[in-house]
Amino acid sequence: MGQVSQLRQKQPENEKITLNLGFVDLGRIDLLVQEGFYSNRSDFIRTAIRNQLDSHAQAVEKSIERHVMELGLRDYDRAALQRLRDAGEVLHVKVVGLARIADDVPVELALATIGSITVLGALQAPADIKAALADRIR
Template structure:
């Protein structure tokens, strides 16, 4: 008997983005970093984004309600999709945040149960499932 257990594939907890900035704005950020207000450029940018999102939280909440979207992390497991199939239903996934389709979900099960996917944030699924649902992802 072995005490070695396979590890689950670890998905990143965040998404990397790239932005273009003018030299003056970048210099101003560097000055604030140099003065110790922020640990680095990324810290400043993350803080600025969080502050802007906090100031717009009412607008975001109302929009989520209007579009009947789920906010946060939403996992779709094999059992969830099999229950949808057993009920003869089709899912229309709308998530603001992270939608994860379990790694053991087959492309066939995904196509049989998911009618559309709209994710504002990130969608994590196997390459095979993403390919099977490519025409349903917006």
């Protein structure tokens, strides 16, 4: 039973997206896969996305600096939020990537310490926390 609960608690390391493509583009991708340039459609799409992100890397960095956002993974746990509450500070979460609010954070603590959440990427948090902070999530 311990292994089952550990598997359920494990967070995914990526986010699934849905993409609509025209038949011609899809056929061209399939041709490249068939010719061995890519192992499958997903490999092609991931590579194309990475190439686009690389080509705009400088613009992304400037935007992050301008918006004072954190890049990558940012975790918020009970201890960190308690320190903010004790210091009388309010947190304005701004993350490009993944922001996670730990399961050990009570709703009352989140409401007292999180003023706003802006995440370009994904926010992972318990459902009750997301519901309580819904008007603060942009």
